[in-house]
Amino acid sequence: MSKMTMSQKILAAHAHLDEVFAGQLIEADLDLVLGNDITSPVAIAELNKFSKKGVFDKDKIALVPDHFVPNKDIKSAENCKCVREFAIKNKITNYFEVGKMGIEHALLPEQGLTVAGDLIIGADSHTCTYGALGAFSTGIGSTDMAAGMATGKAWFKVPSAIKFNIVGKPSKWVSGKDVILHIIGMIGVDGALYKSMEFVGEGIRNLSMDDRFTIANMAIEAGGKNGIFPVDDIALAYMKEHAPGKKITVYEADEDAEYDEEYTIDLSTLKPTVAFPHLPENTHTFDDIENIKIDQVVIGSCTNGRIDDLRIAAEVLTDHHVAEGVRCIVIPATQKIYLEAMEEGLIKTFIEAGAIVSTPTCGPCLGGYMGVLASKERCVSTTNRNFVGRMGAIDSEIYLASPAVAAASAVTGKLSQPSELGL
Numbered sequence: 001m002s003k004m005t006m007s008q009k010i011l012a013a014h015a016h017l018d019e020v021f022a023g024q025l026i027e028a029d030l031d032l033v034l035g036n037d038i039t040s041p042v043a044i045a046e047l048n049k050f051s052k053k054g055v056f057d058k059d060k061i062a063l064v065p066d067h068f069v070p071n072k073d074i075k076s077a078e079n080c081k082c083v084r085e086f087a088i089k090n091k092i093t094n095y096f097e098v099g100k101m102g103i104e105h106a107l108l109p110e111q112g113l114t115v116a117g118d119l120i121i122g123a124d125s126h127t128c129t130y131g132a133l134g135a136f137s138t139g140i141g142s143t144d145m146a147a148g149m150a151t152g153k154a155w156f157k158v159p160s161a162i163k164f165n166i167v168g169k170p171s172k173w174v175s176g177k178d179v180i181l182h183i184i185g186m187i188g189v190d191g192a193l194y195k196s197m198e199f200v201g202e203g204i205r206n207l208s209m210d211d212r213f214t215i216a217n218m219a220i221e222a223g224g225k226n227g228i229f230p231v232d233d234i235a236l237a238y239m240k241e242h243a244p245g246k247k248i249t250v251y252e253a254d255e256d257a258e259y260d261e262e263y264t265i266d267l268s269t270l271k272p273t274v275a276f277p278h279l280p281e282n283t284h285t286f287d288d289i290e291n292i293k294i295d296q297v298v299i300g301s302c303t304n305g306r307i308d309d310l311r312i313a314a315e316v317l318t319d320h321h322v323a324e325g326v327r328c329i330v331i332p333a334t335q336k337i338y339l340e341a342m343e344e345g346l347i348k349t350f351i352e353a354g355a356i357v358s359t360p361t362c363g364p365c366l367g368g369y370m371g372v373l374a375s376k377e378r379c380v381s382t383t384n385r386n387f388v389g390r391m392g393a394i395d396s397e398i399y400l401a402s403p404a405v406a407a408a409s410a411v412t413g414k415l416s417q418p419s420e421l422g423l
Contacts, residue, residue: 003258005161006228007196009251010136014119022160022258030060031135032113033148034122036104036362037065041082042142043123047150055090056152062094062113063087064104067362069097072369102334102360105129105217105302110334112242116231117249121145121154126302126384128219131228132212133235134250138226159225161196162187163259166203168268173418175312176211177304177382177402180218181273183265185283193223195260198253200230203267209238210308217303218384221280272417274380275400278388286417292399296379297322297410298391299403300331300358301365304382307337309403314346316407316418322354323413329371331358355410367391373398380409 002019004012012020014028035043040063047055055061063083068076080097087095094113096102105126108114116134120127123145130137140154148154164183184191197219199212207215212229219227229235231250239248271285299305299313310332322328330350332338338360341347350357364371365383373379373392378399381391386398399415408416408423 003254003256005196005257005259006198006230006251006253007136007161007226008158009253010117010119011156011158020158022158024158025155026158027153027155028119030121030148030152030154031118032060032062032120033145034062034064034104034108034120034124034127035145036067036124037069037076037079037083038067039123039142039145040086041079043145043149044082044086046143046146050146050150052150055092055149058091059093060152061092061149062108063092064096064101064107066101066103066360067366068368069101069361070359100335102337103302103305103362106306106333106337109133109213110242110336112244112246115239115243115246115248116235117251121148125220126217128224128226129213129217129302131216131219131226132209133239134229134231136226136228139220157194159194159196160260161198162192163262164197164199165262165264166199166201166207166267167264168203168266169206170267170270173272173404174267174270175402175404176207176214178270178273179211179265179267180215181275181280181283181400182270184218184222184280185273185275186263187222189221189279189281190223192219194225197222197224197227199227203265204229205232205234206267208308209234210306213306214303218280221384272402272405274405274415275386277386277397277399280384280386280400289415292415293378294326294380294409294414295377296371296373297326297328297406298331298364298371298379298381298383299329299406300333301362301383302333303384304403305331305333305337305360307340309382310337310341310346311344313403313407314349316404316421316423317353317355317411318349320353320411320421322410326410326413327371328355328410329358329364330355331370332360334360364391380406380415382406
């Protein structure tokens with residue numbers, strides 16, 4: 001009798017096995033292979049060495065130039081040219097460049113390319129985002145991406161799992177970002193090393209799809225192989241809207257599925273949470289935060305550039321202004337989100353508040369462009385990593401926070417929460 005987790009059931013189905021167990025090596029069929037402008041050129045170079053030419057299925061590969069796009073220099077332009085030519089040569093259906101593009105992990109669910117029950121690999125560590133929809137998705141290296149594009153298969157070591165029982169309802173300014181930062185602070189950056197982080201419980205209904213994408217996105221920051229949510233009415237409604245007619249397979253963990261550890265997270269007790277330099281596990285709430293002056297705020301990324309995030313930031317910035325000496329950069333994650341934000345008047349709010357709004361890009365998150373930090377500068381960012389030198393100078397500092405905290409900090413010029421603005 002099987003005792004499989006949700007993730008293990010998806011892997012078993014794609015390996016054509018009745019059951020799998022933690023630690024087992026399997027070869028499984030892929031539903032989607034993803035690459036971006038940094039990782040795809042490496043994969044394409046590897047693919048060109050194979051005796052097998054071409055790709056396994058032009059509809060099951062997604063290429064999204066998003067890191068240095070629009071191109072910031074000759075090297076990034078050459079990388080994008082390489083990806084573009086490969087996409088044209090192989091007639092890749094899901095190739096998204098300037099004008100159609102967005103940040104990969106916001107774009108693919110929006111385009112209906114990721115649904116429940118899928119097995120997805122991507123040459124980007126935050127590919128684990130799609131677990132929010134009940135898919136098994138995980139980041140891989142460029143060589144594995146090359147093999148996946150050629151064969152439609154990948155090798156996996158079946159992960160064991162940690163169960164997170166989510167209960168309660170979050171208070172006004174607490175979002176998915178606070179939930180996952182709280183969890184990483186609790187278990188550490190290697191607390192879920194090569195394990196599935198499986199989120200269950202009645203509290204999930206109080207988390208929007210955008211909250212869930214944020215939580216699944218940062219599973220890797222706890223070392224997780226993947227993060228995954230059960231498929232409820234909210235997830236089904238999202239997929240019905242974005243992937244109409246696409247085959248959805250809902251998997252549920254066995255009642256006696258085995259977990260290495262179990263934690264209960266009561267959303268009603270959580271407070272706005274910030275990860276201090278230089279690790280996502282270095283978390284603090286405002287009970288112990290002193291006067292920390294900042295130079296820059298970034299609201300965006302594959303973690304927090306979705307429409308809910310922009311709405312929250314705009315709500316905080318309405319009738320307020322970015323502090324003198326602070327740069328506030330807002331980046332909608334896709335063209336569609338950008339348009340929505342414009343139609344709702346959010347872009348106007350940002351600009352009137354003294355922020356700037358950029359075309360979709362990953363730019364500042366990895367110290368690429370659109371907000372690189374100088375020596376000793378401090379940034380409050382809604383991105384997912386605050387490692388040494390991640391956003392620029394090695395002696396700069398990054399504070400990871402929710403859009404609400406980031407927007408409030410932009411107004412006060414120091415690390416702040418919305419309640420300090422009387423909100």
